[in-house]
Amino acid sequence: xxxxxxxxxxxxxxxxxxxxxxxxxxxxxxxxxxxxxxxxxxxxxxxxxxxxxxxxxxxxxxxxxxxxxxxxxxxxxxxxxxxxxxxxxxxxxxxxxxxxxxxxxxxxxxxxxxxxxxxxxxxxxxxxxxxxxxxxxxxxxxxxxxxxxxxxxxxxxxxxxxxxxxxxxxxxxxxxxxxxxxxxxxxxxxxxxxxxxxxxxxxxxxxxxxxxxxxxxxxxxxxxxxxxxxxxxxxxxxxxxxxxxxxxxxxxxxxxxxxxxxxxxxxxxxxxxxxxxxxxxx
Amino acid sequence: xxxxxxxxxxxxxxxxxxxxxxxxxxxxxxxxxxxxxxxxxxxxxxxxxxxxxxxxxxxxxxxxxxxxxxxxxxxxxxxxxxxxxxxxxxxxxxxxxxxxxxxxxxxxxxxxxxxxxxxxxxxxxxxxxxxxxxxxxxxxxxxxxxxxxxxxxxxxxxxxxxxxxxxxxxxxxxxxxxxxxxxxxxxxxxxxxxxxxxxxxxxxxxxxxxxxxxxxxxxxxxxxxxxxxxxxxxxxxxxxxxxxxxxxxxxxxxxxxxxxxxxxxxxxxxxxxxxxxxxxxxxxxxxxxxxxx
Numbered sequence: 001x002x003x004x005x006x007x008x009x010x011x012x013x014x015x016x017x018x019x020x021x022x023x024x025x026x027x028x029x030x031x032x033x034x035x036x037x038x039x040x041x042x043x044x045x046x047x048x049x050x051x052x053x054x055x056x057x058x059x060x061x062x063x064x065x066x067x068x069x070x071x072x073x074x075x076x077x078x079x080x081x082x083x084x085x086x087x088x089x090x091x092x093x094x095x096x097x098x099x100x101x102x103x104x105x106x107x108x109x110x111x112x113x114x115x116x117x118x119x120x121x122x123x124x125x126x127x128x129x130x131x132x133x134x135x136x137x138x139x140x141x142x143x144x145x146x147x148x149x150x151x152x153x154x155x156x157x158x159x160x161x162x163x164x165x166x167x168x169x170x171x172x173x174x175x176x177x178x179x180x181x182x183x184x185x186x187x188x189x190x191x192x193x194x195x196x197x198x199x200x201x202x203x204x205x206x207x208x209x210x211x212x213x214x215x216x217x218x219x220x221x222x223x224x225x226x227x228x229x230x231x232x233x234x235x236x237x238x239x240x241x242x243x244x245x246x247x248x249x250x251x252x253x254x255x256x257x258x259x260x261x262x263x264x265x266x267x268x269x270x271x272x273x274x275x276x277x278x279x280x281x282x
Numbered sequence: 283x284x285x286x287x288x289x290x291x292x293x294x295x296x297x298x299x300x301x302x303x304x305x306x307x308x309x310x311x312x313x314x315x316x317x318x319x320x321x322x323x324x325x326x327x328x329x330x331x332x333x334x335x336x337x338x339x340x341x342x343x344x345x346x347x348x349x350x351x352x353x354x355x356x357x358x359x360x361x362x363x364x365x366x367x368x369x370x371x372x373x374x375x376x377x378x379x380x381x382x383x384x385x386x387x388x389x390x391x392x393x394x395x396x397x398x399x400x401x402x403x404x405x406x407x408x409x410x411x412x413x414x415x416x417x418x419x420x421x422x423x424x425x426x427x428x429x430x431x432x433x434x435x436x437x438x439x440x441x442x443x444x445x446x447x448x449x450x451x452x453x454x455x456x457x458x459x460x461x462x463x464x465x466x467x468x469x470x471x472x473x474x475x476x477x478x479x480x481x482x483x484x485x486x487x488x489x490x491x492x493x494x495x496x497x498x499x500x501x502x503x504x505x506x507x508x509x510x511x512x513x514x515x516x517x518x519x520x521x522x523x524x525x526x527x528x529x530x531x532x533x534x535x536x537x538x539x540x541x542x543x544x545x546x547x548x549x550x551x552x553x554x555x556x557x558x559x560x561x562x563x564x565x566x567x568x569x570x571x572x573x574x575x
Contacts, residue, residue: 014480018377019384025374026391028448032406033398035417039409048415093298100294103285112299119306121558123509125534125551129316129544130309133324153305156298179284188284189294214399216512217531221539232401232512239405239516249409256402264397268390271397272456 033257040254044247062251069242070234071227072255078223079230082144083212086151090159090208091201093152098163099193103175119157124150124217132221146222147230151212159204166200167193199273206271231256317549324544339549348525349550352533353557356508359443359529360561363503366447371454371499376484378455379462389459392452400449404516407445411517438518438527446513450506454499461495462488497569504561508554511535530554 039047040062042055050056066072101109127150135146174196175188183191194201216232223233235256242248264271317339319332326332343349378388395403410417411432419429432441465488473483489496511531514521520536521528528536530550538547 015381018381022374022377022381022384022388025370025451026388029391029395029452032403032410033394036406036409047409049420051415051417051420093301096294097298100291104288104291105285106288106291112295115307116302119302121505121555121562122306122310123505123531123551123554123558125509125531126313126555127306127309129324129538129548129551130312131305134304134309137325149301150305153301156302157306160298175284185284185287185290210397214401214512216399216401216515217535220535232399235399235401235405236516239408240519243408246409246412246415249405253402253405257398260397260399261394264394268393272389272393 033261036250036257037254040247040250042247042250044245047246047250062247063255065245065248066251066255069248070238070252071229072234072252074227075229075231075234078144078228079213079232082147082151082230083209085144085148086155086212087205087208089148089152090155091205093156094159094163094204095194095197095201096189097156097160098167099189101160102164102167103172116157116160120161122154124154124215127154128218128221135222142223142225142228144228147212147218150218150222151215155208155211159208162204163197163200166197170196202270203273206267313548314552316545317552319545321545321548323542335545339546342546343549343553348521348528349533351521351526352528352530352550353553355439355528356510356530356557358439359446359507359510360504362443362447363450363507364500367451367503368454368458368496368499371451372458372496374451374455375458375462376488378459380480389456392455394452395449396453398449400512401516403445403449404513407441407513408517411441433518433523435523435526438523442514442517442527445517446507446510449513450503454503457499458492458495461492465491493569497565500569501562501565504565505558508558508561530557 035051038054039051041058041060042050043059043061046056101113131150132141135141140146170193174192178188178192213230214232216236219230219233220236223229226237229237235252238249238252242252318335318337320335320338321332322330374388374392378385413419413429413431416432418432422429431437469487469491470483473487478486509531510529514527514529514532515535518527520540521532530553534547534550534554537543537550
């Protein structure tokens with residue numbers, strides 16, 4: 001970046017163009033969300049005719065309707081239960097597997113490694129029908145566990161790859177020193193490996209949570225009872241049921257995205273750093 | 283010394299392996315086997331036999347006009363994803379790497395749509411596209427033009443691909459930008475001293491040096507395009523209008539869970555896997571990510 005210090009005047013003009021182009025794209029990513037939040041405070045009739053202006057009379061009615069008609073709080077609870085369990089489960093299992101695979105020599109390690117790499121290529125479509133069958137046989141459909149287990153398995157291989165990449169870079173000295181002091185493997189894992197891999201664990205956690213929370217496909221298939229709907233399944237239903245009530249639609253979209261926006265603003269540095277750590281190493 | 287004793291291995295590896303076996307490998311193989319049988323229901327009833335069909339389901343692929351649409355749409359989406367998703371992301375990343383102030387803000391803003399669920403984005407765009415009082419038709423009315431049906435058969439595919447492409451540009455943008463920032467500045471300085479212009483630097487230094495990163499992005503973009511489901515399903519449910527917006531994912535869902543043509547759904551799922559393997563092979567042969575690294 002600093003290398004372009006050739007011609008200062010020329011630089012200023014082209015810098016202006018660069019900022020202009022960059023800002024234009026920034027508008028496309030922000031505008032839709034501003035638009036939806038603005039319209040969520042208007043009656044439907046006004047959304048249809050004047051969606052660009054500020055609300056002429058500010059109303060919370062859409063939000064009241066949304067909470068009245070739809071089980072939004074219950075959907076939140078279901079979603080957090082599912083995605084929280086997926087995230088924690090994947091973090092535990094992935095760090096354990098990655099630890100074993102970077103620290104131990106054992107027969108079949110190569111095979112296991114290529115199995116994990118291959119499963120990265122399995123799209124959810126290729127496993128969902130037999131999994132659905134298994135769940136309905138065990139009469140677990142509509143139960144959060146029917147979404148949790150397949151999502152955990154689906155995210156595990158990605159998480160293991162990220163964790164292996166990170167663990168390889170951690171030198172063994174500390175673990176050996178701890179062993180000399182009399183620590184066993186369990187202690188080394190809990191007291192040394194887990195704290196040291198926190199950045200990679202954060203990556204895994206953020207992405208597992210987002211992918212699980214946003215995954216409409218598995219939710220649609222496994223959860224068919226309305227009271228058990230997670231957020232995405234509920235949203236999908238809103239669109240077919242209340243598609244003509246624009247105000248209500250805008251308010252429900254806003255309700256769903258506002259918490260995500262807040263979390264994103266708080267965590268954005270970690271999220272983006274996490275992505276790059278995972279993507280470049282993996 | 284610490285890791286000589288192998289007994290803890292089982293405790294560390296087994297839970298994960300069991301989970302992956304039960305929910306990935308076993309269903310994956312079962313799905314392939316299922317595609318050769320005539321499945322009358324998801325669960326085999328006692329005393330009921332599924333008829334062995336052999337390759338019938340795969341032959342059906344060639345005579346089913348709807349799967350042709352779905353495959354064509356998925357392939358088109360791949361091309362669009364490489365050209366626009368990765369293309370725009372690359373352009374934005376190069377531009378951002380050239381500026382000094384505001385990098386962080388642009389990163390935050392561009393990445394933002396990725397954390398929003400595709401379902402919410404789908405509903406949002408549905409409000410844009412609505413015939414009666416949708417945002418786009420409001421603009422047309424304000425300009426004195428007739429409203430258009432944005433989801434008519436001729437327009438629907440484009441209108442679905444716009445949000446699909448747009449929402450993931452930031453993902454590739456961040457990956458490419460990180461790759462760009464990893465290029466040592468000395469190289470650019472040396473080039474600048476030798477009289478190499480800014481755009482030539484991009485062409486002869488940046489692009490060759492981030493080939494590996496670009497290859498990752500292209501692979502992710504094409505395999506991602508193969509898996510689209512949420513956005514088309516929300517904006518144009520069941521391939522509406524007239525099935526012209528079916529993608530492999532949505533068509534597989536419809537066949538399996540709406541029409542209960544389970545074995546055919548399994549076949550389509552396997553086609554998705556095969557296509558995924560083929561296109562990523564093609565990408566890695568064409569782009570040779572490891573060359574000159």
